[in-house]
Amino acid sequence: MSTIASGLLLIGLFLYVFWPDPNAEAQRNKTRLEYLRERRDNLYDNLRDLNFEYRAGKYPEEDYAAQRAALENEAAETVAEIDLLETQTLAAPLSAAHHSTL
Amino acid sequence: MPAFGSFSLLVALVLSAYSLLAGAVALRMLATGNRVAVSPERLAETARRAGIGSFVAATCAAFALVWAAFTNDFSVAYIAEHSNRALDIKYKFAALWSGQEGSLLLWAWLLTAYGFVLRVRHKVDVTLTAYASTILAGIQVFFFLLINFPATPFSLVQGPVPPDGNGLNPLLQYAEMVIHPPMLYLGYVGFSVPFAFALGALMMRYPGEKWIHITRRWTMVTWLFLTVGIFLGMHWAYNVLGWGGYWGWDPVENASLMPWLTGTAFLHSVMMQEKRGMMKSWNVWLIFSTFLLAILGTLLTRSGLVSSVHAFAQSPIGTWFWVFFVIVLAICIFTYILNRDHLKSEHHLESLVSRESSFLFNNLVLLVACLTILWGTFYPVLSEFFQGQKATLVGAYYNVIAVPIGVFLLFLTGIGPLLAWRSTSMRSIRKNFVTPSIAALVVAIGVIPFGVHPWTIVTAGEQGSFYAWITFTLAAFVVTAIFAEFFRGARVIQGHTGRSLLGSVVQLTRRNTRRYGGYLVHFGVVLIFIGISGQAFNQSKEMTMSFRQSMTIGPYRIQCMDFSQDSNANYDTEFALLDVYRNGHKVTRLAPELRLYAASQQPLTVVANHSTPAWDLYVIYAGKDAATGQPVIKAFLNPLVMWIWIGVLITILGTGIALIPNLSAALAAQRSRVTAAIPEEVVTAGKAGD
């Protein structure tokens, strides 16, 4: 009984691990664009938070203005770079049709 | 079946080792670009599958052990040692973790189970998960080595098979005890996942803070398990050990508290990294230390290094743990030195009075608390080494040292959420601090008539009352601050949507579950603090009671109505029946009991507890008067204890809420889908332009 169970376990697991998988997940590193988008989402979240807390009466006017300006500056830089990269990656497929799948 | 168990363990070890090696080779090939015959993607995929396979094998092994317990297979030494025929079904499950080898198997199984979830969900971020999976496989190899060689749960008894086992320790035959160890282990083991992600992210120099986002839920779930585990242990100690308390600063209790403290610090300080890109090195080291402390805690329990009621028998696996500990530490240091330039902060602190700095102080205090406990736990060892004699540090020591730290932490819990990110102006402080301060003042004066006399610290050298007074005052501050946060937020929502105030609170919480769930956790923690501070006013009384005799404690009169003894297959018992009166009315009947278990010849007190929000009337049967045969009854009046358990329930609820995805995150996802759709128009426009 034990021997049969052990044998089944061994064979089953061996097949599962080494059964060839034609489409293994591609391993790739994160692109700059993805990184920037994450960053933008983060900054947006911070801005939304700030707006909300201001509405809730947690900040005096001048604190709010200063902090919003700082966050918006950062966000603007990020968004500008995203725009630039997006137009570049969009331009690329026009020159080399099959490249965009990377 | 034992043979199948042993074999499964071996398979699990081989698969883990393969997962580690193949994973490492594949990631190395990907990082350097050196390719050989097999593609690194394919290799990484087999490594991932081997990891999943190790979970299956470990499950088979755990199943084999439980099966042996259920079928009373006493040819397995471990089962003969920790189970017997008369044992209740639900405790046969507990046999899996009631001894050294079994609990290590449980640990390894949980580790592979966490690994299973992680590896199945690898599409979140394929490369990062591959790193984390490989690191986790490394940890798995260690644990499977342990249970395959020095501490195998499937070794067979020498000589003839005994007809019955030794039985489970009666102290552990208690419903909560069935879930306390697995919870604690889930907590301990769970920290290996954020650890693996952090180490992996550092090794691959992962850009951005997304890995924190991925591990956030893991960390919170783990933290929750550890919290529940610790408090179940406290509740068990309170209700079973029968000394009227719930925390004894035992080395093993300390061992579970240390990773909890650093884990709590980590949960707070990652917010700074997520939001502001700060404290990256600090966070990496916090999670490294949390994992290392979890290992150290296990080492303490297993090696017999410090004496403790929890300690397993002294065994050689202490050495294995030391070696593992040193290897992990070395890898952490090496990886950090190699990649530390990757952890530069994007921002710096701008003001001493800001949310960031309050997090900084919160981290500092949690860390000091952790180091204090570490110091106290290891002090007996140091003392023996340096002055040749052991010295113990218990209760009194920690109360003097740890209580002020706890109070300071409570203070930070209150002010942290009131401070703004980046910097807070004086005007803003005035604006936000007024209401909580008034509430604190009212409570500070209001509790004095109830017997909370802070001046006794000077007049009578009594610290308890003073700290209790500070705790109540700070608690009022924190609770008011929390409710103000909910109220103000809800008002904004109300203005926007026209919902009812309650509906707005719900909406508010759903928009930012982590923040408002977190506030709820803070609220729970405040209740726990209040419950603990009740300790300062504990009373106790002991008396040999004859039939119809009474004793008075606090507002209660306890009358002995009967005392007797009984026995069954599992244990002999002595008990007393006590009627409890308050203001002349009968409140309840209590039946404290003292059992002597037949299989193990171990005694167990069964506490009778009448619990109310104001206090617990906690009665134990302390023994029999040798001369008269009358029961010795010990009664405790422990104020506010119930609030500890209520606080824990609220903490669980708050963590649960924090785990739910945000409503606004869903909206943001929609929005980004919309923006992602825009470029297509640009493309067509571009083509048209060509």
Place this chain on the structure above:
Amino acid sequence: MNRVTRFAVLPLLVVLAAFTLGSADTSARFDRLGHKLMCACGCNQELLACDHVGCPNLAQETAELTAAVARGDSDTAILEAFQAEYGPTVLAAPWLTKFNILAWVVPPALLLLGLGGTILLVRKWRLRTVPMPAIAQDTHSKEIRERIRRETEL
């Protein structure tokens, strides 16, 4: 730290001194001392917290303590007598002697060091922070700002 808290309580004292309770009676003394002593049976529990039925030391230690408290010995004398009889591990917290002072000093020292370090660190960081350069006010960046405001509305 203790001195600071005492000073904080002082004003309250002046007002409320009239309500002060009397000093602790014998049973309270017994309780207090009982928690400063350990059970010597090796269970690593405080004397009054020891829950072993048939503990070899509990009865003897408790009896000795009761007798000493009844005799009216001073706290120090009692604790010293216990240490002489059972060894230093009978004390729940060690005496303030040479090495043992370390046990008490290290945690507060850590806290103070940490606090000082953190404050210094924050000040250093604050000095290093450079004000963010004002962003160019051309039409493109204005447009981006508009977009950001729109997308981060409540």
